[in-house]
Amino acid sequence: MISTTVAAGLTTGSELKIWILLVVGNMFAAFLAIRALGHFVKREWGEMVTLFVAAVAVGAVIWAPDSVKALLTGVWDKVSGSA
DSSP: OOOOOOOOOOHHHHHHHHHHHHHHHHHHHHHHHHHHHHHHHTTOOOHHHHHHHHHHHHHHHOOOOHHHHHHHHHHHHHTTTTO
């Protein structure tokens, strides 16, 4: 008798969200590493620093979306006067 194990399917959207963020985050990191290496080799320091700053902002949204949402909500509440 052969026993097989079937992988559990995605039951809610949260597992899919986590999986997508993991895949996108890793692709983003690989893309940035290639671009940063190119800027380093060409000695384009300004572009490399700009890439790093943009990477930090986009990386925060990809890898910590809940924290970024809380931060932006808090900033908006203070700007709009609802806090």
